[in-house]
Amino acid sequence: MIGKKTGLLMALLAVCMLSSTVLAKDTLQQSGKGIKIWFDTGGPVGETYNTIVQHGAEQAAADLGCDIEFMYSDWSPQKMLENFQKALAAGPDGIVVMGHPGDDAYAPFIKEAVDKGIIVSSSDTELPNLMEKYQASGFGYAGVSNYARGKALATEAVNRFGLKKGDRALVWGLKSQPTRGLSSKALIETLENSGLTVDYMEISPEIDKDASLGTPVITAYLSSNPDCDIVIMDHGALTAQLENFFRAAGIGPDEIIGAGFSLSPATASAIKAGYVDLVGDGQPYLQGYLPVLQIVLTKRFGFSGLEIETGGGFIHTANIDLIAPLAEKAIR
Template sequence: MKIKKWSLALTLLVLLSTNVFAADALKQSGKGIKIWFDTGGPVGGSYNTVVQNGAQQAATDLGCEIEFMYSNWSPQKMIENLKKAIAAGPDGVVVMGHPGDDAYAPLIKEAEEKGIIITSADTELPKLMAQYQAAGFGYAGVSNYGRGKALASEAINRFALKKGDRALVWGLQSRPTRGLSSRAIIETLQAAGIEVDYMEISSEIDKDASLGTSVIAAYLSSNPDCDIVFTDHGALTAQQENFFRAAGLGPDEIIGAGFSLSPATAAGIKSGYVDLVGDGQPYLQGYLPVLQIVLTKRFGFSGLEVQTGGGFIHKGNIDLIEPLAKKGIR
């Protein structure tokens, strides 16, 4: 019988808060454990800062030591960071899956042979998880294809998009696994008869989303019939209001959709420039991998796969969530 992924994780957390493990023991269960955590983005990035906040809270709650790394969303930098982490010899390392299974495979094999627990966040590494799950390799994040399909489907229904409408998808289709999100958005829109333009996010814009202003302004100037823009990137979604203002558009002249909440994204929703956000709850993508490593190290738990997303944020519920975004929790 297949157990629902979230139900399994929720059951585990309930057990940890009851007599199975005394509360005091849980608080100390991470003491002496050293974890290196690649947050994925740049220092101070809108998305990976929320991931870091969750990871730091878990480290505080469990009493373990944590070292953060930053990759500017560069797969090559993520590989370099993992090499650096392995050389330091911690108890566990949290990676983001952007480089893909094949790129990570030799390093994760090396880490596992050295007794270092590896687990992942944000982007799946299905082959590696299947290989090392018994040794604590888990995943906290979303199904990239699933989240893209869900966002596009919700946008089609919510905004009554129809055959002949035009959409821009600005994403990372070239990336293994991570690119599945962009691909799913495109395929879902095209299946509904919507005309789709696609732009790949450059490495420069991936690192610093504000550099995308001239790119999106040029596109919208050349394509005034564009009805909706999908930014498959949390930091770009946070810049949507700035992008559309720079293009001379008002809040009701174009639909903005994207991923991941931040204070800037919340402000854009309230001002009417951002209309729909898929919420992957990155705070949990930070907290749960730290918990995973501690549970594996102390109690021998195998890897848990937890889908952290599934909901949408929009003008109808932003008042409830905005205060949490300002605190770096949502």
């Protein structure tokens, strides 16, 4: 299996090889011309995180010349499965999924797709068993290790902010989901191993779909737990709402440490305003771009699946001015 550290390099080398092939014919061509891809962006139309994923996929489709159809699942694992069946019925060349439903739930549908010659690749959340089984058929992954990203954010928060035994943390996440939930589990375990008292709340399906609905939930928690030292949102759209949540709870800048995942214009503004202090960046633009490239590489040239780690470190007050203009364009 191709490792995450080498996957991106190999993808770039593949692009160079393709360029050499076309140049040898003295004619520049778009290698994705005529290829049809259905892509599940995961969230609802217009939500911050999956909009960045979609922009990456749109750019890849424009660069490669392929046709792309987007699906929206409101972050519902059940709807992701329904959308996959809809895409399967349309008979495209490739389908991009997000792995929230898990290996077992997807297994019969992806088997049917592969048996029909449809290339399937995954984004955002791993499907390790299915990738192992179908990697030779082009099943790749562009994203982060959910457990690793949770552990990394919690470790960075503890070290950066000097959190210690007895401090209280809130983790608001999706622990119930098979693979996606590993991020929440890692956050909790890492904070508890550092001696913190950790409260956990599961994100409801309604709030998962529309993060603004979380305001009364978080304000009630903060009212009941005035000793909370850090709030971590294991969800990009909830992270984007942190400033609104804190304001609604009567909490000013830098009174509580705010942390989460994924950049957006609202999150960038909240970092500058002192309401969000640390963001783990999985670079979702690449999670849109690379699966489209994967399907084209497999369809045109028989490349097997690439496993590419898109994690891009942390965003905070020291580097937000560099990255914020890209957030405004929904690239970072």
